[in-house]
Amino acid sequence: MTARPLFARLTGAAPQDLPDGEARNGLIHIAALSLSKTADSLLDPKLVLSWLLSALGAPGAMVGALVPLREAGALLPQLALARLVEGTRRRKLVWAVASLLQGVAALGIAASAILLEGAAAGAAILALLAMLALARAGASVSQKDALARTVPKGRRGAITGFAGSVAAVLGFSFGGLMALGVFPLAVPTLAGAVALAGGALIVAGAVFSLLRETPREPQDPEGTPLDALVQPLAEDGQLRLFIAARAALAVTALAPPFIVLLAQGTERSALDQLGPLVMAATAGSVLAAYIWGRLSDRSSRRTLMAAGILACLSFVVIGAAGTMADGFGSGTAGQIAAAAAMFTVQIAYEGVRAGRKLHLTDMAEDALRARYTALSNTLVGLALLLGGAAGWAADAVGAGPVLLGFAVLAAAGVALAARLDEVQQDAD
Structure with a gap:
C-alpha cells in the first residue's frame, strides 16, 4: 500500500483528494509522533522515573522533584524559545534536534540507573531530566508550526489522535507485560525501558527530518516587546x-x-x-x-x-x-x-x-x-x-x-x- 491510500484510510479522506506529498508528510508525522509519545510513556516521571528513583534509594525529595522539574522545564523556556524558533527557516529541524537531545538525555538516565545508587543516582537523573525537559520545550514550540506547514487543516487532528492512540496501546501493553511478569521486575528492566525510549526519540528525530517542508523567511527576530x-x-x-x-x-x-x-x-x-x-x-x-x-x-x-x-x-x-x-x-x-x-x-x-x-x-x-x-x-x-x-x-x-x-x-x-x-x- 502506497502512502496516499494508507494515509487516506487513517484520516478518512478520499485518496484522490490527497497529493502524494501530503500523504507522505502525514505518515511521517504519525510515525515520529507515535515514537515520541510512546517514549513519553516509558519515561513517565509520574510513574516510571518515580519508581526507579525510589528503587535506587534516592531521597523522597528527589522523587517529589521529578514531575515539577519535567513539567516546569518544558513550560518555562517556551517564551524565549518561541523567538528562536521564529528565526528558523525550517521548523522540522528544530523538532528533529530537540528529539535527538531528548533521546541522548534518556540514554543518560538509563546509564545513571545502572551505574549509580542513592542520592548520586537521583542527582544525575534529575540533571538529565532537566536537559530532556528543555529539549522538549523546543519540540513543543516547533511541532505545531511544522504540522501546519506540511499538512492542511482537516487532517491534523487525525494525525495527533492516531499517534496518541498508538502510544496509549503500547503504554498499556508495557504495563501489562510487567504485571504478568513477562520480564524480571528490577532496576535493570526499567533502565532498559528508559534506554528504549531514548532510542525511540532518536529515531523519531531522524524520521521527522524527512518531512518535505518549504523553507520560509524568518520572522522579525526582535519579536514582541x-x-x-x-x-x-x-x-x-x-x-x-x-x-x-x-x-x-x-x-x-x-x-x-x-x-x-x-x-x-x-x-x-x-x-x-x-x-x-x-x-x-x-x-x-x-x-x-x-x-x-x-x-x-x-x-x-x-x-x-x-x-x-x-x-x-x-x-x-x-x-x-x-x-x-x-x-x-x-x-x-x-x-x-x-x-x-x-x-x-x-x-x-x-x-x-x-x-x-x-x-x-x-x-x-x-x-x-x-x-x-x-x-x-x-x-x-x-x-x-x-x-x-x-x-x-x-x-x-x-x-x-x-x-x-x-x-x-x-x-x-x-x-x-x-x-x-x-x-x-x-x-x-
Whole structure:
C-alpha cells in the first residue's frame, strides 16, 4: 500500500483528494509522533522515573522533584524559545534536534540507573531530566508550526489522535507485560525501558527530518516587546483568575509520585506493583480524555470544577489511608487499591487538562491567544517548580499528609474556577 491510500484510510479522506506529498508528510508525522509519545510513556516521571528513583534509594525529595522539574522545564523556556524558533527557516529541524537531545538525555538516565545508587543516582537523573525537559520545550514550540506547514487543516487532528492512540496501546501493553511478569521486575528492566525510549526519540528525530517542508523567511527576530507580552496579565482579571485556578489544580500532575511512594510502602525496592499502576494510569487517560473533551465543549469552567472536586475527594481518601496505614499494604488487595487510586487521579488530571486547554483557547481573542498561552505556561511552570517542595515534605511527614495538602489546593482550585466566566463555545 502506497502512502496516499494508507494515509487516506487513517484520516478518512478520499485518496484522490490527497497529493502524494501530503500523504507522505502525514505518515511521517504519525510515525515520529507515535515514537515520541510512546517514549513519553516509558519515561513517565509520574510513574516510571518515580519508581526507579525510589528503587535506587534516592531521597523522597528527589522523587517529589521529578514531575515539577519535567513539567516546569518544558513550560518555562517556551517564551524565549518561541523567538528562536521564529528565526528558523525550517521548523522540522528544530523538532528533529530537540528529539535527538531528548533521546541522548534518556540514554543518560538509563546509564545513571545502572551505574549509580542513592542520592548520586537521583542527582544525575534529575540533571538529565532537566536537559530532556528543555529539549522538549523546543519540540513543543516547533511541532505545531511544522504540522501546519506540511499538512492542511482537516487532517491534523487525525494525525495527533492516531499517534496518541498508538502510544496509549503500547503504554498499556508495557504495563501489562510487567504485571504478568513477562520480564524480571528490577532496576535493570526499567533502565532498559528508559534506554528504549531514548532510542525511540532518536529515531523519531531522524524520521521527522524527512518531512518535505518549504523553507520560509524568518520572522522579525526582535519579536514582541516583553511589556506587551505581560500586559494582558495586568489588564485581564479573568486571565489572572484562570492562571491561579490552573496552578492550584496542577496538584493533579504532582500527585502520582506520592501514590507510588504509598504503593511501595516500606518495600522501596519492590517493583511488583509498577505494571498495574502503569496500566491503571493509561486506562484512566484513554477512557477519560474523550468524555472530558465533550464535557468541556459544553462548559470548560464546569469541567475544571468537576475534575477538581474529583481530585480533592480522591486526595482526601488516599491521603487519609496513607497516613493511617503508611501505604496500601501488600498482596492483591494493596495492588488493587494502589491501581484504583492511580486510575482515579489520572481521570481527574485528564479533566483538568481538557478543561484548562479549551477554556484558555475560548477566552482569548485570536490576536492574544499565543500571548495568553505563553503567560499561562510560564507562570504555571513557576508554580510547578515550587511544587517540588512537596518532596521535602514527604521526607519529613510522609506521602499521606502531602496528599491531604494537595486536597486543600484542589479545593482552592475549584473555588477559583467557580469564579471564572462562562466562555462562548464555537459552534461547528
